[in-house]
Amino acid sequence: MSPNPQGNRPKFTPHTPRGTTFRKPPLELFGTTLWEYPSQHYTPVPRAGKPAPLTGTPAPLGNNPSPQREGIQGDPHYAGATPSWVIWQLLQRYTEPGDRILDPMCGSGTTLDVCTDLDRSGKGFDINSTRPDIERADARKLPLPDACCDFVFVDPPYSTHINYSDAPACIGTLDAGGRDHGRAYYQSMARVIAEIARVLRPGRHMGLYVSDSRRDKQGSPEFIPIGFELFALLRQHFEPVDIVAVVRHNARLNRQSRHEQSAETDSLQRGFNYLFIMRKPKTPSI
Ligand SMILES: C[S@@+](CC[C@H](N)C(=O)[O-])C[C@H]1O[C@@H](n2cnc3c(N)ncnc32)[C@H](O)[C@@H]1O
Numbered sequence: 001m002s003p004n005p006q007g008n009r010p011k012f013t014p015h016t017p018r019g020t021t022f023r024k025p026p027l028e029l030f031g032t033t034l035w036e037y038p039s040q041h042y043t044p045v046p047r048a049g050k051p052a053p054l055t056g057t058p059a060p061l062g063n064n065p066s067p068q069r070e071g072i073q074g075d076p077h078y079a080g081a082t083p084s085w086v087i088w089q090l091l092q093r094y095t096e097p098g099d100r101i102l103d104p105m106c107g108s109g110t111t112l113d114v115c116t117d118l119d120r121s122g123k124g125f126d127i128n129s130t131r132p133d134i135e136r137a138d139a140r141k142l143p144l145p146d147a148c149c150d151f152v153f154v155d156p157p158y159s160t161h162i163n164y165s166d167a168p169a170c171i172g173t174l175d176a177g178g179r180d181h182g183r184a185y186y187q188s189m190a191r192v193i194a195e196i197a198r199v200l201r202p203g204r205h206m207g208l209y210v211s212d213s214r215r216d217k218q219g220s221p222e223f224i225p226i227g228f229e230l231f232a233l234l235r236q237h238f239e240p241v242d243i244v245a246v247v248r249h250n251a252r253l254n255r256q257s258r259h260e261q262s263a264e265t266d267s268l269q270r271g272f273n274y275l276f277i278m279r280k281p282k283t284p285s286i
Pocket residue numbers: 074075078080081082083104105106107108109110111125126127128137138139140155156157164165169170171172
């Protein structure tokens with residue numbers, strides 16, 4: 001989009017008109033590669049003999065622990081939390097009840113709460129544990145034996161855009177477009193991906209959720225294609241199954257100021273995340 005030569009402000013239409021009554025639709029399996037749901041969380045369906053689980057376990061550590069709430073997966077106040085319905089879609093499609101699910105960068109525990117809801121056995125690690133059921137570990141060196149997981153979900157830091165914690169080993173301190181051209185970031189992510197390949201059972205799936213990045217560099221926007229770079233790393237270990245575009249429902253994207261900034265700087269706001277769905281080959285041939 002070019003800056004408007006007449007200086008007129010571009011017309012801006014918010015996604016959801018003001019005054020609209022919001023009602024969460026029931027969550028169902030999506031059938032296309034464009035995923036969208038109008039909430040960060042979904043409402044678990046109560047099943048016979050099983051009340052809707054209480055999730056979002058309070059924790060002694062974390063960047064903003066919240067009390068338990070029904071129908072909330074993970075912590076809504078955790079900066080960078082994954083939309084829980086994305087994980088729900090993956091687990092419904094690629095796993096069975098009782099399967100062992102790993103999230104090596106578990107953050108506020110969204111994956112664990114979806115596992116509880118769907119009767120999967122969840123295991124979570126993070127360099128900065130926010131709840132007692134998340135073990136502190138570096139995703140580049142997981143304390144797990146080979147081929148012990150039936151599915152892995154990971155939502156890593158996308159460069160340095162969020163300050164997750166003071167942990168020196170936090171990959172969120174490594175700049176994907178910095179002076180080293182992101183070398184340290186991509187080397188770290190290559191080790192995380194290799195660990196995921198090691199602990200996943202052959203023939204089973206993994207999902208990596210990530211966004212590209214754009215930032216201002218000496219007055220001009222710099223695009224950092226993190227998604228494509230990580231996809232190339234994934235291809236060293238996995239067969240591609242699909243690439244999903246997940247629509248971002250970030251309230252800030254709807255702000256007039258963001259829209260104007262986008263027009264003025266001739267750059268687009270990030271409107272979607274990639275979800276890379278991969279499979280570990282049955283025989284180590286790629
Ligand atoms: C995007 S957040 C994950 C959000 C999570 N899926 C949720 O819904 O809350 C990325 C996480 O990676 C963690 N992390 C960063 N470096 C790590 C490392 N070396 N090993 C394990 N976790 C790490 C951060 O602490 C942060 O919680």
